[in-house]
Amino acid sequence: MALAGVRVLDLSRVLAGPWSTQTLADLGADVIKVERPGAGDDTRGWGPPFMKDDQGQDTSEAAYYLGANRNKRSITIDIASPGGQDLIRKMAAQSDVLVENFKVGDLARYGLDAQSLMALNPKLVVCSITGFGQTGPYKDRAGYDYAVQGMGGLMSVTGERDDLPGGGPQKVGVAVADLFTGLYATVAILAALRHAEATGQGQAIDLALLDTQVAMLANLGSNYLSTGVAPKRVGNAHQNIVPYQVFEVADGHLILAVGNDSQFAKFCEIAGCSEFVADPRYARNADRVRNREKLVPQLAAIMKTRPRADWLASLEAAKVPCGAINNLQEVFADPQVLAREMVVPMAHPLTDTLRLVASPMKLSATPVSYRQAPPLLGEHTQAILAEFGISEGEAAGLQQQGVLG
Numbered sequence: 001m002a003l004a005g006v007r008v009l010d011l012s013r014v015l016a017g018p019w020s021t022q023t024l025a026d027l028g029a030d031v032i033k034v035e036r037p038g039a040g041d042d043t044r045g046w047g048p049p050f051m052k053d054d055q056g057q058d059t060s061e062a063a064y065y066l067g068a069n070r071n072k073r074s075i076t077i078d079i080a081s082p083g084g085q086d087l088i089r090k091m092a093a094q095s096d097v098l099v100e101n102f103k104v105g106d107l108a109r110y111g112l113d114a115q116s117l118m119a120l121n122p123k124l125v126v127c128s129i130t131g132f133g134q135t136g137p138y139k140d141r142a143g144y145d146y147a148v149q150g151m152g153g154l155m156s157v158t159g160e161r162d163d164l165p166g167g168g169p170q171k172v173g174v175a176v177a178d179l180f181t182g183l184y185a186t187v188a189i190l191a192a193l194r195h196a197e198a199t200g201q202g203q204a205i206d207l208a209l210l211d212t213q214v215a216m217l218a219n220l221g222s223n224y225l226s227t228g229v230a231p232k233r234v235g236n237a238h239q240n241i242v243p244y245q246v247f248e249v250a251d252g253h254l255i256l257a258v259g260n261d262s263q264f265a266k267f268c269e270i271a272g273c274s275e276f277v278a279d280p281r282y283a284r285n286a287d288r289v290r291n292r293e294k295l296v297p298q299l300a301a302i303m304k305t306r307p308r309a310d311w312l313a314s315l316e317a318a319k320v321p322c323g324a325i326n327n328l329q330e331v332f333a334d335p336q337v338l339a340r341e342m343v344v345p346m347a348h349p350l351t352d353t354l355r356l357v358a359s360p361m362k363l364s365a366t367p368v369s370y371r372q373a374p375p376l377l378g379e380h381t382q383a384i385l386a387e388f389g390i391s392e393g394e395a396a397g398l399q400q401q402g403v404l405g
Contacts, residue, residue, distance in 0.1 A: 001028025002366040006193065009091055010034060010072065011079070011100040011107075013041040015145070015175055016129050016209065018068040019182030021099050024189065025071035026359045026368045032091070032384055033069065033375065037076040037405030040377040041065055053350045061350070066374045070346065070356060074375035075384045076405025083403035085110045091388055092117045092124060096196070097189055101129040104139045114204035124202040125192040127185050133208035143209045145175035152177065152213025157220055160235040167233070181212040242288035242295065243267075246325065247303040254308050256299075257321040261285060266318045271302050348373040378405045 006029040010021040018033075018041070025031040035041055047062035078084040089112070092098055098117060100107060107113045114126035128134065131143010149155050149171050159170030188205045196202050214221065220231050220239060231239050236255075238244035243264075244257050258264045261284055265277045276282045276298075281291045288295055303311070308324065315322040324330075331337060344358040359368045381404060385395050398404045 001369060002363065003028040006030065006097065007095045008032065008097040008099065009088075009095040011088075011098065011102070012129060013101065014043055015068055015178040016181040016185070016207075017099050017101040018043075019179055020127070020129075020185040020189065021072065022068050022070060023182070023186045023359070023361075024097070025372075026361065026370075028366070028369070029097075031072040032095075032380075033072045033074045034079070034088070035074055035076050035377060035405075037078050037378070037402070040074070040076070041069070043068070044377065051348070051351060051354065054352060059350050061374070061376075066354070066356060069374040070370065071372050072375055073372065073380035073384060074378055075381045076378035078403050078405075079110060079112065081401070081403050083398055083401050085112060087390075087398070087403065088112055089117065089120060093120045094388060095121070095124065096193065097125045097127065099127045099129070099185070099189070103142060104130055104134055118202050118204070122202060123196045123200055125189055125196060125205065126202070127189050127192075127205040127207060129181060129185055129207045129209075131209050133211060134206045138210070145178040145209065146171055148177040148209040148213050152210055153217055153221075154213060157217075157231050157233055157239070159233045161233055164235065169233070176216070177209045177213045180216050181207055181209050184212055184215075237292070237296075240289065241285060242292045243299055245296075247300060249303050249311055250305065250307045252308050253325050254303075254311055255323045255325060256303070256315070257323070259321060263320050264288070267315065267320050270314045270318055270320070271299070273298070273302060344370050346370055346373040349376055349379070381405065 003024060006024070008021055008024055008029045008031045010017065010031050010033045012018055012021065013035070021029075021031045021033070033041070043065040044060065044062055046064040048058070049063045050058040051061040051063060051066060053059050077087055079088055092112075108116075114128065117126060118124050130139070131148060132138035132141055149158075150169070154176070155169040155171055158172060160167045162168060185205070185207045188207065192203050192205060223229075223231055223239065236246035241257075241259060244259070245255070246253050247256055256267070258267055264282075264285070265274075268274045268276050276295070280287065282288050282295050312322055312324065326334065332343060337343075342358045342360070344356050346354050346356060348354040354373060356370075358370075361368050382392075382395060390398075395404065
């Protein structure tokens with residue numbers, strides 16, 4: 001596998017860090033998840049829903065936790081104890097990557113900050129994920145996805161228009177600031193690993209949810225910087241393209257995503273409104289954006305005249321981008337999703353019927369593998385300790401001291 005032989009010490013919890021380390025694990029890295037004795041990752045209890053065992057009874061494993069922790073091994077260590085800190089240092093000295101999402105300064109109190117650990121292991125890559133980064137006036141604040149979606153501008157451009165029913169700020173349905181930060185962290189870690197392999201020098205990576213949220217504003221951020229005008233919420237429409245939005249049809253809704261003038265002409269032919277193509281108000285996308293308030297109501301009336309299946313068949317045949325709006329039951333029953341094997345079954349100690357969302361990465365030579373179900377709390381503690389040279393007697397002593405769960 002692409003990352004075979006890379007050892008990752010994962011001191012992160014909840015979503016951004018675990019999302020990154022799960023991606024590394026999917027690619028073959030040996031990810032050791034360090035958890036608090038007795039409690040573990042906070043998301044283990046973030047339910048219902050909880051995974052059911054083979055008898056159909058709820059277990060203690062929340063579906064939230066299961067979604068971000070496959071292919072990892074779990075060890076429980078109390079890092080607030082001197083013995084736990086010594087153990088982390090011993091493990092970091094024999095690892096390639098350490099990922100953590102403690103508040104700024106927390107690990108430094110234990111002598112486990114990036115500089116201290118890199119002094120023990122110069123090739124170590126340390127990725128720190130926080131709400132606001134290691135510098136700046138907000139660095140000591142706790143950061144959460146929901147708050148960052150608001151602070152970083154995403155909620156100012158998400159949701160229905162303020163002048164329409166239901167208007168106002170809206171968060172995205174999944175924790176996108178966390179997930180994007182996890183993906184940026186993965187990219188940065190891979191770049192740092194390549195540098196370490198070439199030079200023998202590790203480095204510290206400073207990833208912040210707010211930085212990521214600002215970066216992922218993408219074209220809307222660029223729109224503002226180019227004009228000085230802050231974009232507003234436009235509901236299910238697009239800021240820069242028309243028609244590119246949800247439309248009501250005779251029996252539901254669909255997405256029409258016309259991306260260029262040629263596609264608009266094809267759409268108008270199908271919709272029976274070819275006169276719009278020659279209309280100077282609508283001929284080019286820039287014209288349609290400027291005149292969306294006139295054009296969209298006319299298109300909306302036309303769209304209501306035919307059922308969804310009819311529209312989708314006609315538009316897809318003409319290669320006009322469009323799509324259904326599926327709920328998750330429909331998503332996981334979709335023939336394309338099934339053909340792409342986006343659901344993966346995994347054997348779990350508590351059930352033989354665990355199903356997880358698969359990785360989207362399709363590599364021809366070093367494909368993703370699914371080796372280990374999301375681990376039980378401390379499931380691999382003894383095996384991991386042995387790999388780092390901790391004898392059974394030493395492990396028993398650490399257990400008695402409360403260092404291990």
